Amino acid sequence: MAGDTPRAQPPPPDPDPGGHHPHLLFWRWRRNPLRRRTDRLHAWIALGLLLAVPAVAAAAMLAVGDTAYRHYRSAAEHEARTRDHRAAVLVHDAPRHPEPGSDEAKKARYPVEVRFPGPGGETRTGKTDVEPGLPADSTVLVWVDSAGEITDPPLTAEQIRSRTMGWAILAFLGVAVMGLAAHGITGLVLQRRNLAGWEAAWAVTAPRWCRLP
Structure with a gap:
């Protein structure tokens, strides 16, 4: 209409907002x-x-x-003080890898139940990852914390x-x-x-x- 005021148009945009020129x-x-x-x-x-x-x-x-x-x-120093390596014995055979001798088999690890001595000399059981195909009664090394539970090794310098x-x-x-x-x-x-x-x-x-x- 004749008496209406047109809407304001926005101000001009930045000439070059990306700064390419x-x-x-x-x-x-x-x-x-x-x-x-x-x-x-x-x-x-x-x-x-x-x-x-x-x-x-x-x-x-x-x-x-x-x-x-x-x-x-x-944390690494605390873990080194409170964790130690102990010998553990497999309770049963570890699963065999479907492709024995392959590169994948060399890197594969399977969780297997093992027996190991606790803090007071008692026998405890737990699970740890071992190479495929290990027979029962094989001996492996596990990390055990102060509570007598299988745990991860202390943090390394690289970690x-x-x-x-x-x-x-x-x-x-x-x-x-x-x-x-x-x-x-x-x-x-x-x-x-x-x-x-x-x-x-x-x-x-x-x-x-x-x-x-």
Whole structure:
């Protein structure tokens, strides 16, 4: 209708949001009639995140890695003190591999019940993984904890390094993801603010443009 005010159109999008063209990469820093205050604010926030996130991520990686290393090293030392190797005897034959002599058979292990001496010298039973085809009464070595239960061997130096590195990488990636999320949320909030300001300005300007002669 003649008296209706047309809806405001959104402000022009970023010339190059992906930053693929070098001459448009820093457009928010240059003076131009289309640059808004929020554009400059967004640029400052992006620069701050670009400088802060790598430093914080590196610090988090070192801190978490050091904490994880201390934890796993302490756990390995405790396991080495409280676990020991003991001879165990198979109660029955271990299952045979369907392809004896193959590479797969050399790596395969089957859980078999075994007998072994407990902390007080009593006979205990449990299950451990053994090579396929071992006959009953064969002797194998098992790791036993302070409670007399079959358990895993103490952590090795390689396992400590691997787990420490895993936690350190997770810490670095976590900070990086939070930085990206902060940048995205900031851009969304500023974009909504732009749209609200554009709508308010258009409500004042549109009647003068749409007035009939």
